[in-house]
Structure formats: C-alpha cells, structure tokens
Amino acid sequence: MTDTQNTNVNWEEYASVLYDHLCLLTPYQEYLNDVVHAAEIQNQSVVLDAGCGTGNLTQKLVNSSAVSVCGIDYSHAMLRRAKQKCASGDFKHANLQEKLPFPDDSYTTIVCGNVLYAVNHPELLLRELWRVIAPCGRLVLATPKKGYENGLILKAHCRDTGTDAPWLNTHTSPEREQELIYKTFDDQKLIEVFCEIAVHNRTISKSRATHLYEPQELEDFLHYCGFTDIKIGFTYAQQNLLATAVKGPLS
Numbered sequence: 001m002t003d004t005q006n007t008n009v010n011w012e013e014y015a016s017v018l019y020d021h022l023c024l025l026t027p028y029q030e031y032l033n034d035v036v037h038a039a040e041i042q043n044q045s046v047v048l049d050a051g052c053g054t055g056n057l058t059q060k061l062v063n064s065s066a067v068s069v070c071g072i073d074y075s076h077a078m079l080r081r082a083k084q085k086c087a088s089g090d091f092k093h094a095n096l097q098e099k100l101p102f103p104d105d106s107y108t109t110i111v112c113g114n115v116l117y118a119v120n121h122p123e124l125l126l127r128e129l130w131r132v133i134a135p136c137g138r139l140v141l142a143t144p145k146k147g148y149e150n151g152l153i154l155k156a157h158c159r160d161t162g163t164d165a166p167w168l169n170t171h172t173s174p175e176r177e178q179e180l181i182y183k184t185f186d187d188q189k190l191i192e193v194f195c196e197i198a199v200h201n202r203t204i205s206k207s208r209a210t211h212l213y214e215p216q217e218l219e220d221f222l223h224y225c226g227f228t229d230i231k232i233g234f235t236y237a238q239q240n241l242l243a244t245a246v247k248g249p250l251s
C-alpha cells in the first residue's frame with residue numbers, strides 16, 4: 001500500500017476543522033517557536049517546510065526574514081487551509097515518499113515538523129530532504145520520541161507542576177485519553193474537539209507502523225542518511241525530539 005492510499009484520507013478529514021485547535025495548546029506553540037528558532041533563519045534563507053500541514057510553521061517562517069518559504073504536503077485539505085491562512089506562502093502538493101519536484105541543493109533550510117513518524121519509509125523522506133538541501137544547509141526536524149505521552153502535553157498546557165503519574169498512559173485506551181481531556185479543558189466544545197482529534201490520531205497511528213526514536217537512534221539515523229553536526233534536544237513538553245543537522249557528503 002502506498003502512503004497516499006493508506007492514511008491520506010485521515011489527514012484530509014483531520015484538516016477540515018480539527019487540526020488548528022492544536023494552536024490552543026501552549027506546548028504546540030512552544031514547539032512552533034522552537035522549530036523556527038532552531039532554523040536560524042537569515043535574510044538569505046530559502047526555506048522548505050516539508051509536511052507543512054495547515055501551514056502553522058510556514059506562517060511563522062514567512063514572518064521571519066527568509067527570502068522565500070515553500071510548504072509541501074500530500075493532503076489537499078491541509079494545503080487548502082494553509083493557503084487560506086498564509087497568502088504569501090508558496091504551497092505545493094508533493095509526496096514525501098517520492099522524488100520531490102525540486103532540483104538538488106534547492107534550499108538553504110528545511111524544517112520538517114511531526115512528519116517523520118508518520119511515513120511508511122522514513123529513510124526515503126530523509127534521503128530526499130538530503131538531496132534538495134544545499135551543501136551545509138540546515139535541517140530542523142521534530143518528531144515524537146519513543147515512549148511519548150500525550151498526557152504530559154496536556155499536563156504542561158495546564159501548568160500542572162505536580163507529579164507526572166496522574167497524566168500518564170493516555171495511549172492505553174480511548175477512555176483513559178478522554179478522562180485526561182476532560183481534566184484539561186472546562187469548555188464542552190473544546191472537550192468534544194480534542195476527543196475527536198484523539199480519535200483521528202488513533203486511526204492514523206493504527207493504520208501504519210509509527211516510527212519513534214530514542215535520541216541516539218535519531219542521531220544515528222540522520223548520520224546514516226548523510227547529515228552531520230547533529231544535535232538532539234526536546235520540545236513540545238519534552239515529548240518531541242528536536243534535531244538540528246547539516247548536510248554532509250553523501251554516505
């Protein structure tokens with residue numbers, strides 16, 4: 001089954017109304033800011049937002065000093081929303097599991113936020129990003145860490161400074177996840193929206209192998225795919241790995 005066949009439908013539905021509610025979560029805003037900060041945009045930067053979704057990172061990058069920013073995604077619904085939101089972004093339909101419609105060495109900077117975990121063949125994605133990034137160009141990649149807990153994102157949103165235990169094991173059952181969503185939001189409409197987001201995320205993660213990495217595994221993988229000067233940190237309430245890397249020689 002190709003990538004487009006198996007989960008694109010879920011992303012399409014997710015995009016139509018739900019996805020941008022993530023913007024209400026302070027850890028998601030922290031993640032957007034951390035990725036853009038790590039990209040070290042300069043006024044010569046030509047940037048690709050790979051798997052741009054509804055354009056939340058693209059929009060922040062457009063507002064930075066970059067010369068140009070292009071967002072690509074294979075979900076038409078995601079791209080439609082991105083275009084509505086960010087008129088000055090350049091958005092294109094492209095599948096990150098195929099050869100991208102750009103010549104070698106096209107971009108000084110690539111950001112790829114929360115996409116790697118969700119593709120069938122992460123190596124294909126990284127090798128294509130390696131091809132289209134310029135020599136010494138900068139990659140910023142965020143992806144959920146192995147053992148990530150959505151409950152800890154909700155805990156951070158609530159600014160709960162207590163122990164983690166009451167927020168753990170979100171993934172054990174839909175009921176447990178709902179319990180934590182009820183604990184997070186007072187507003188009934190938001191509770192419904194986040195319960196629906198949880199259903200979409202479960203469908204997406206069940207429909208494919210999800211690729212999650214320990215920090216060292218992600219570093220080794222980026223190195224294997226030709227990147228150097230790799231640094232791994234955390235963002236999104238510590239539930240995402242945040243990697244920065246530079247294009248090295250072909251490995």
Ligand SMILES: C[S@@+](CC[C@H](N)C(=O)[O-])C[C@H]1O[C@@H](n2cnc3c(N)ncnc32)[C@H](O)[C@@H]1O
Binds near residue numbers: 054
């Ligand atoms: C969790 S969203 C992240 C969106 C955005 N980067 C953000 O941080 O808000 C994952 C995005 O990856 C896109 N995606 C997944 N697989 C893809 C593929 N093979 N080619 C292009 N886009 C893909 C989905 O359509 C979705 O928009």
